[in-house]
Amino acid sequence: MTETLPPKTPQPDPAPRGEVMIEAVTHHGMGRTADGTLVPRVLPGELVTLAADGPKIVTPSPERVAPPCRHFKSCGGCAMQHASDGFVASWKAEIVRTALRAQGIEGEIAAVLTSPPDSRRRARLAGRRTKKGALVGFHARASDTVIEVPGCRLMLPQLTGLIPALERIAALAASRKGEAGLTVTDSEAGPDLHIDTDKPLTEELRIALPEIAREAGLARLVWADEIVAELEPPVQRMGRARVVPPPGAFLQATAHGEAALLEAVREAVAGAPRIVDLFAGCGTFSLPLAETSEIHAVEGEAAMLAALDRGWRGVPGLKRVTTETRDLFRRPLLPDELARFDAAVIDPPRAGAQAQVAQLSASQINVIAMVSCSPASFARDAKALIDNGFEMGPVTVVDQFRWSPHVELATRFTRR
Template sequence: MITEHEILRLGHQGDGVALGPVYAPATLPGETVRGVVSGSQLTQIRIETPSPDRVQPPCQHAKSCGGCQLQHASDAFVAQWKQDIVATALDAQGLAAPMRAIQTSAARTRRRAVVSARRTKKGAMAGFHARGSDVIVQIPDCQLVDSRLRAGLPLAEALAVAGASRKGEISVTLTVTENGLDVAVSGGKPTDGPLEATLAQLAERFGVARLAWEGEVIAMRQPPVQGFGTAKVTPPPGAFLQATPEGEAALLAGVREIVGNAARIVDLFSGCGTFSLPLAEQAEVFALEGDAGMIRALDHGWRQAQGLKKVTGIARDLFRRPLVPQELAGFDAAVLDPPRAGAEAQVAALAESSLERIAYVSCNPVTFARDARVLVDAGYHLAWVQVVDQFRWSSHIELVAAFSRTAGQETGGSAQM
């Protein structure tokens, strides 16, 4: 039965929410829509009264592809919505902070993406999944990713023909590097001699920098280098990387401002050195990361660079073994960039430390707000927050925030309500 609904707000996944709650994808607050309710989802949606914030999606794949959730909304609306998500998460913890202007990456600048590929009767297809489905949508005119990354889609199809099971699909991580695409595949067949030979031929044919299959490097024509400041780093296959160069630069600028003239910095969840290596231009850095391969890449990049201060890289699981206050003594500032789960144990230790400044980079406003509450309760001041939107047209939110033991320092003032 077709029923009418008024969209009240957007949920955290970017769906419109009506009374019920009923979730309606590709709708906006204030719109009147009609559709068929299936469980908690509204399907067969027709917009009766459109929002003034509704725009024509810039990508021809918007209706079928699940890679973006918010192409139907104006840039101004999306920016404010993402700012409000962060402010609401802080408010739920009894906190507030000055919100700096959002930094949004331009279209076609995503340098890393995971595409799916599967064999078909006539060959193979590669792209993103349709919304809420395992159906693969081809994306030849994707407005999200760097054109060099989009050029890797034919390779993903060739890899599926070579090494995907007949009924399964492979995940292909494509990353733009200084020397070409870095390609990491998971979900494929076990390798043997003939498959490895075929994969090596594909790497040569498509001119990729490196091709890895289930974590094993099959071919490397050139090191897939990423520049972190003046250092050149070759990350492990499939390693984490900030999604866009603009986004990384915005986060780094915020981190630099927060740590200021600190002479000794501890970088927690350092990855391959996104922040550690640029910060080493001015300070000694102690970098910790759970993945030993990332630490080796960071260390090699530092040793090959010129003019950097000492960087000490340690592989350590900070969830199980956070740095305790005694180990944090002697540092002037900390950089914290945890995964989506946040850094509950490490933040508890930071709260007991005497560190003066903390730069917190987060990809989850909810866990960030939880951790911020602990720091504020321990006497830190949340001076400001800046949202950095690297995942344009998606519901994903990243931010950098400044904490200081002393209100009114260059990081700003108090955030406690």
């Protein structure tokens, strides 16, 4: 279990009955006592009293701050709003170090880059019908209870302001017993809404939903797998290209985080004339890198590659970009296929890229830019590369999911 230990200080007198000392914070953001009890919303070194309605702080940590959001105690969207920015940055860096140490790797953390409050351009909210209408928000911690979050400090204000319209949609898409998932993404043309529901799309809904979309200023509204309304293409900028991702396609959570990861990748593969982008998505890295290098983008979802290709064709002056639809878990690119590239970019999902990393290790590629959203799978893949002759550079930690346990990172591997 990943922990951030408090600085060494004189031990306090034995705690009175009912009071416990918080020894560490796990990688999930839970405080841990000496006997392994997990306590939410506490910090290392704090003396607390455990109660049914939550811990009572007896001796607060100097790193404790007032949570900036009034929903913090009830909402499960954030775990660490009670900690200073400096503590959270150190905690996230230690999560990465601990994952690397578990694989026998001592890694250097170059920086921790944290997205500002009110900057999430993409969020999945839950919608549930009520007697009076509908409820839209995030889940309470470890619960299916939906908590309203007006004034949420995570999302862009234009997304938070969309909640009244989402409540109208939730009343149509959800039931008293079942939720609807409402994934909303900011775009140049307005919010892009994807509704995850089992309810059928009736003719009445086909009439009502476009009107709600127009009134709310939505660019696109998608019900399950069907586009019901597209008033404007929900464009995302990727370098100089304008990309319209397919419904539900992956997108980095904040513009700040995307820029930080892109900068790390640019530096890693600078000067490489031919680059293979593995798990390329809609072109987050491919299209900006095409300003200076030829790119071969490989991705398992054909619709995302089609969006990437259209974006590339709309920008004169970019280097050649080719695409290949391929399941890199089952059919990784082999060394002879990798032989025509000078560098690789790899940004796998949380499971990592064990099969593809094995083929990269066996190839002649000497430079790899790796991006990851899972320190554990990253550390496993990093060990495989290091064991096969690569050196790992300093790791940049990118905190797009502010106040949460999620960690993203990027680094460069070079063959010795």
